[in-house]
Amino acid sequence: xNPGILYAFAAFVLWGLFPIYFKTLHQIPALEMLAHRxxxxxxxxxxxxxxxxxxxxxxxxxxxxxxxxxxxxxxxFVASAVLLSANWGIYxxxxxxxxxxxxxxGYFINPLINVLFGYAFLRERLRALQWAAVALATAGxxxxxxxxGAPPWISLxxxxxxxxxxxxxxxxxxxxxxxxxxxxxLLFPVAVVYLTIVGLAEASxxxxxxxxxxxxxxxxxxxTAVPLLLFGAAARRIxxxxxxxxxxxxxxxxxxxxxxxxxxxxxxxRAVGYGAIWVALGVYSLEGVRSLVAxxxxxxx
Numbered sequence: 001x002n003p004g005i006l007y008a009f010a011a012f013v014l015w016g017l018f019p020i021y022f023k024t025l026h027q028i029p030a031l032e033m034l035a036h037r038x039x040x041x042x043x044x045x046x047x048x049x050x051x052x053x054x055x056x057x058x059x060x061x062x063x064x065x066x067x068x069x070x071x072x073x074x075x076x077f078v079a080s081a082v083l084l085s086a087n088w089g090i091y092x093x094x095x096x097x098x099x100x101x102x103x104x105x106g107y108f109i110n111p112l113i114n115v116l117f118g119y120a121f122l123r124e125r126l127r128a129l130q131w132a133a134v135a136l137a138t139a140g141x142x143x144x145x146x147x148x149g150a151p152p153w154i155s156l157x158x159x160x161x162x163x164x165x166x167x168x169x170x171x172x173x174x175x176x177x178x179x180x181x182x183x184x185x186l187l188f189p190v191a192v193v194y195l196t197i198v199g200l201a202e203a204s205x206x207x208x209x210x211x212x213x214x215x216x217x218x219x220x221x222x223x224t225a226v227p228l229l230l231f232g233a234a235a236r237r238i239x240x241x242x243x244x245x246x247x248x249x250x251x252x253x254x255x256x257x258x259x260x261x262x263x264x265x266x267x268x269x270r271a272v273g274y275g276a277i278w279v280a281l282g283v284y285s286l287e288g289v290r291s292l293v294a295x296x297x298x299x300x301x
Contacts, residue, residue, distance in 0.1 A: 004237025008246045011230035014255025015107075021094040021223060023262065024215060030093040032198060033217070036206065037088055038191035040221030041228075042184035048177070048225075073173060080168040081183040085190075086238045087161040088224075094154050100258030101266055105144075106158030107251035108277050112137045112150075112284070113163035114243060121167060124239065127291075133284035140276030147269045166243065170235045180228050245288045248281050 032263060094103040118124035126134075145151045172179050176298050198204045206217060236242060257276075258264040 002238055004234040005242070005246065007230045008211055008234035008238065008243055009249065010248040011227040011234060012246065012247055013253065014230075016250040017094050018091070018223075019100045019103075019254055019257045020261070021216075022092055025213065026096045026211065027189045027209065028217065030089060030096060031194070032161035032205055033092050033220070033234060034085065034089045035191040035194045035198075036217050037224050038085065038184065038187040039195065039218045040218055041180075042188045042221075044221030044225045045177070045181050045184050056096075076168055076172060077174075077179065077182050078186060080165055080179075081173070081186040083165040083168070084183060084228075085159045085187055087165060090154065090157050090160060090161070094158075098262075098264060099154055100254060100262060101264045102152055102154045103158060104251040104254035104258060105152055105274065105277070107156060107162070107254065108248055108274070108281065109141065109159040110162055110251075111245060111247045113159045114247070115284070117163050117167045118239070120126075123169070127287060129283055129287040133280040133287070136280035136283065137277045140273045140280065143276060144270070144273035147273070148174075166231075166235055170243075171233050172213070175232075175236070177229060177232075179232055180225060184225075242288065245285055270289040 013171055022033070029034075038233060094100070115126065115134060119126050141152065141156070150273065169179060195204070195206075199207065206214060209217070251272075255266075259266045
């Protein structure tokens with residue numbers, strides 16, 4: 001089996017359990033929590049680099065100089081860092097504001113956003129059933145918009161920001177660890193400036209939190225970085241369309257968490273809209289499996 005498939009499954013299962021973690025930190029404002037994620041993620045990545053001596057022993061530090069001089073590549077990672085931080089911030093806020101179910105919809109839509117991005121930017125060809133899946137998902141979003149009187153902005157924002165991040169990492173010239181190191185280096189100064197301002201204003205919730213809560217917040221580093229490393233490794237090993245297929249493990253776990261653990265409502269109106277998206281994912285999944293079986297048959301012949 002392509003190891004990218006295993007990396008993808010592991011990443012999406014971990015992300016699916018994120019609501020439980022962020023609900024535990026509900027006393028911390030979303031923006032402060034986001035800044036801590038940025039800061040502690042870099043700390044964790046640097047520890048990984050030092051402990052494993054990956055970049056030093058194998059002389060992989062040489063990627064840093066050319067990357068910083070390559071404006072186009074650096075710009076791509078600045079964009080991926082911005083999309084990543086936007087996705088983090090929206091998700092943290094939505095979970096602690098009681099919108100886990102709506103956030104999960106964003107990650108149900110995201111696989112099909114990946115399909116569209118793959119078609120638009122990577123020239124990945126779509127077959128008839130894949131177009132049908134996109135149309136069904138669009139119908140589900142239109143239904144929810146009509147019933148709610150407004151588009152599901154949280155869902156759409158999460159889908160587009162993470163879809164854009166996946167596209168940029170798919171086409172990046174750096175490996176998973178190097179790419180994440182660069183992204184966290186770019187985000188770290190922003191996080192430090194914000195946390196410094198909050199600290200000087202004596203408005204830091206981290207300072208006045210219990211020791212257990214402080215440790216949980218510091219743990220946002222590995223909790224954030226590990227699935228991102230797995231995702232980055234998967235994105236470089238499997239097609240974007242296959243990555244989208246596996247990705248709906250995350251929203252399934254998030255939806256179940258929101259409804260079964262935190263008691264968020266899930267009525268008939270939502271069921272119809274979500275149902276259309278689930279049917280779309282089912283159609284897309286069947287098409288993906290059929291294509292894989294056909295490809296293996298051709299190779300065997």
